[in-house]
Amino acid sequence: MALEWKKCFLSVPLDAQGLSDYDNWSDSNGHIYTVELSVSEYEALIEVFTKWNAEFGILIDIFEEETITANNAKRALEILQQQMDFNQRTKFLTAAEKLRIALAKAVEVHMPLHLDF
């Protein structure tokens, strides 16, 4: 089956060690909060990513890496929450909740949210 190997990850470095581990491509134990999204979950979130791209001038896309900076995380969370209030479809909300938790973590620790799609 095509793309059965494809995985998408959200990563939030939790501390300086996590930042270093992420930059050095090290799968850190306990220093990076990581959430896996399936391709279908990524697709369910495309509207959110489109809004983030417009808001922050970034290019979130599949088979690409992008980052929501620590400074932009709070605004990104506001945009996500607006979409969650507007879009009540279960498939979207399930995926959005995973994204919300990761983003809330980024806001909490004032760290970036890395999107490895």
Next chain:
Amino acid sequence: MDTKTDYSSNVSAMKQIADIDAGLAKELEKGAERARRFHSNWQSVNINEVVEKFAPGAVAYQKGGKIIFESSDHTIAIIADAAGGYLRIQDLTSKTRRALYLTLDGKNAHNVTIDGKTRGRTTEEYEIATHFRIKKREEM
């Protein structure tokens, strides 16, 4: 039919669909915008040669705005962007959570060796080292 024709045929088909599918149009625009921003940094490649080297005999399939050539042993995927006219080479055997993209000589692009010294690439360097502009037919 060579790989370039396979790729170009898929691109044409996707662009036609994008005329009536706003979602696909948005996906294609991302790749086009990435190319506008960064293409001057990217090395140009002959897609026939890249696929022959890493995924000989692969037949393209589409996902979003991408056209994918997967090796028959499922160890390498060449991900070509339909609107941006560029490709990346992914190592599917990597055990890291993050996708591992390769240089044209098939090496892990995380590191670079210059004058015998190896260091990690910065994010910007990694992006440049792992994106390749697909040559037009007349350039091949």
